[in-house]
């Protein structure tokens with residue numbers, strides 16, 4: 001039985017303060033107490049249903065967290081001001097000086113830079129591995145390893161992590177498997193495949209409007225309580241707090257997530273098949289030619305497809321740039337980073353979202369100069385889009 005995350009979101013029921021169909025937005029940074037004793041208990045974490053201060057938690061943030069926990073089938077969740085706010089606080093909660101992380105080498109450039117450049121200054125080291133090579137993953141684990149980290153579908157190479165097998169390795173070594181599921185919301189439910197902690201950049205598909213950044217950590221009550229602890233919680237002390245107004249707007253956008261993901265996936269599959277037919281080197285997990293196509297099928301929840309992300313290789317950096325500029329001119333999308341928007345977004349990861357990764361390392365992991373990453377939009381007539389894209393490819397000599 002596959003998980004049905006959209007049903008879980010649908011089943012949540014909220015009433016606003018005055019019976020509104022949307023929960024009231026908590027527009028306060030601090031909260032009153034009727035007794036000094038309750039304030040003390042709240043500080044100690046013992047007063048159920050009481051709010052203290054909005055960096056700690058707020059009703060609007062808790063509502064959004066509840067919906068995300070339902071989606072990811074975890075006990076609870078903690079929202080944050082950005083995806084990086086969720087990633088950095090989670091890793092800092094789990095790792096202290098002297099500890100070690102085993103991470104996939106194909107991850108979002110910002111996460112890579114955090115692990116590679118920032119964490120060594122705190123005494124935390126990382127081994128980067130080919131996440132599809134399970135032997136290599138296990139061999140990298142040492143007695144100091146505290147986290148096994150990867151993305152379910154990686155940015156930008158769209159490698160698929162074998163979560164059930166990775167979770168076996170993590171369990172054997174008694175470390176948590178932490179998975180960034182930003183590229184595959186609804187399609188993959190990592191906790192159903194053995195993952196302990198799931199992270200999202202809400203900035204992307206989940207919010208879907210490209211109007212804010214946001215993040216979330218979904219996990220056990222114990223772990224989320226530790227993140228929020230007023231004495232030693234990274235989520236509390238480093239302060240990456242989401243604003244209540246934003247939490248309310250993201251929650252509203254989540255209600256259409258299942259419809260959007262289906263359309264993104266449908267359009268991306270159509271284009272990927274057509275691009276491949278034209279002879280372009282196309283990477284999309286929904287294509288039979290994708291090395292992890294069968295694995296993705298075995299992991300995915302039905303209905304939501306293989307996601308909205310695909311890549312093509314335009315042959316060179318110059319050709320990639322020319323093609324992206326022309327596609328933008330013809331109103332086929334925007335030359336912009338990020339993903340999950342209603343319009344198609346395209347960028348060349350080598351010189352943008354993955355530029356933190358050195359050229360040599362990019363080459364080693366198969367991130368070519370001419371690679372274009374597409375976040376396919378919600379285009380109503382994808383056949384028309386394809387015909388126009390094909391024309392752009394012919395005019396720029398990509399085809």
Ligand SMILES: Cc1ncc(COP(=O)(O)O)c(C=O)c1O
Pocket residue numbers: 082083084085108110151155180182183200201202203213214215338353
């Ligand atoms: C897979 C993935 N994880 C995390 C992030 C970081 O999220 P944010 O930009 O919301 O901090 C990104 C951003 O591009 C991403 O693509």
